[in-house]
Amino acid sequence: MKVIVLGAGVVGVTTAYHLAQAGCEVTVIDRQAAAASETSYGNAGLITPGDSFAWASPAALKTFVSSLVKPDMGIKVKPNLDPRFIAWTLKFLGQCTAKKALENTEKKLRLSVYAREQMALLAEKTGVQFDRVQKGVLYFYRSQETLDHGVSHMQFMADKGLPIEVLDREGLVRHDSGLKHSANQLAGGILCGVDQTGDSCKFSRNLAAWCESNMGVRFNWGTSIKTIETTGDKVTKIVTDKGGFTADAYILATGCDSPLLLSEIGVKLALYPVKGYSITAKITDETAAPIMGGVDDDKLIAYSRLGDRIRVACTAEFAGWDRTHTPADFKTVLKTINELFPNAADYEGAERWAGLRPMTPSSVPVIGRTRKYSNLLLNTGHGHVGWTMSCGSGKVVTDLLLGRTPEMDTAGLIFKG
Structure with a gap:
């Protein structure tokens, strides 16, 4: 399965890792020149x-x-x-x-x-x-x-x-x-x-390099998302300033930009x-x-x-x-x-x-498939503990995409919007 991950903060990079571990062909898109250059760059490290x-x-x-x-x-x-x-x-x-x-x-x-x-x-x-x-x-x-x-x-x-x-x-x-x-x-x-404790920026950049070298994950740096194109109940293309990208499935891990991108395709997100x-x-x-x-x-x-x-x-x-x-x-x-x-x-x-x-208003992150688009999943809204939760939510969203039952109890954690 070809999967595009939008965003290369610590949540996006760990998601890409778990997807590649599961055998997916993974592409990551991020507007910055390196992983974890925004929210994941200077957090407390806890x-x-x-x-x-x-x-x-x-x-x-x-x-x-x-x-x-x-x-x-x-x-x-x-x-x-x-x-x-x-x-x-x-x-x-x-x-x-x-x-x-x-x-x-x-x-x-x-x-x-x-x-x-x-x-x-x-x-x-x-x-x-x-x-x-x-x-x-x-x-x-x-x-x-x-x-x-x-x-x-x-x-x-x-x-x-x-x-x-x-x-x-x-x-x-x-x-x-x-x-x-x-x-x-x-x-x-x-x-x-x-x-x-640990440095989430160093973690993300080293993990991105490892995924690229050992698992063939493709990272597109300096690539800004312009629009998300849809047809019916499917996302069909990610339009960027460097052209279009297509895949079988898409995972949004763009942090605070998530509600801005989603609102353009009719998905409401309280973030x-x-x-x-x-x-x-x-x-x-x-x-x-x-x-x-x-x-x-x-x-x-x-x-x-x-x-x-x-x-x-x-x-x-x-x-x-x-x-x-x-x-x-x-x-x-x-x-x-x-x-x-x-x-x-x-x-x-x-x-x-x-x-x-x-x-999010509840402090609970947004993880799971959107109702409106069957091939669009979210992994965002982690608040002040994104570094803490990243390795877990990346695994959960991978399991959900591939139709596998997550290893942890996800009651109350799966997005229903």
Whole structure:
């Protein structure tokens, strides 16, 4: 079967890998010059089933509403009259019940755990390198009140079988000596042992090269999609600035551009970009740097150790499809990481980046066949855990395309639009 994958972020590349493993003839189209040049380029680096909580919840509802008048470091909402934003917001608010939050979190966790298993198999088979650290991830808190809340919150994950260990400040330093300079600011934290970290950009580019060399996957770089042509219930051609591409089946993995492309062929998708910022700094003092990933839940930043670099990410900003950034956007995150790991890296000389997370109102990704076009499948909308879920969703969408029963329980995960 000839299959075209639209998009070469981490989700598109892992999809191409699974398709080729299943014997498909695979072509990938992407407008950038290399894999993972947009959303997958500068994310926090966390691969975290332990962070599978749905964004929509009663607590998020309060934060979302308050941010309309008082934006803070964690979430920023710029009210606008974009019909897509208004429609998405109404659907998001409809998901902010305790019942739906638990249901959506369980769905995400199921896929994240499966994806972790698939990543292990993929890494073993291909040998791709991506600065992987498998020591777990620390979630830490600055007061006893927020620590107690965090422990109560994480109990859901513990009840679902994830290994959770509650730590005092000495325990945090015992697991990551880099925190020794800032432990007095912390009340304690939680270690989620199944979580890990890695560079999704390096992973995607190395995997794309491996797929090209070992499995004959064809990557068309610098190729922008203009339109999707259809006849009846079939997609017939992808029209690009470099000509037309045809196949038996098509899988859309274009992240935040997905609803824009789909709307032109009459498929509605509730997905909206949520902007995030990150810095990547070269380590200058090994003794002061973190040795594993962490999440400062009170300051709402996440960081990873990526070889000789530290990646730090923050903010959820609703600003449409704007990818620009200014020095002011990084002021707070630079201050916070320098307090946590003082003089550990060249923070002032760090690479600064902004990217868009493709968020659905429920936080559950969109995976499966469209009703309107029998040969068009979607693998998009992974939000803040696309890196975590990528290896799993790529395998699931491949199974669905080929008429195979997925190996994991997909109840509530398959797209029905």
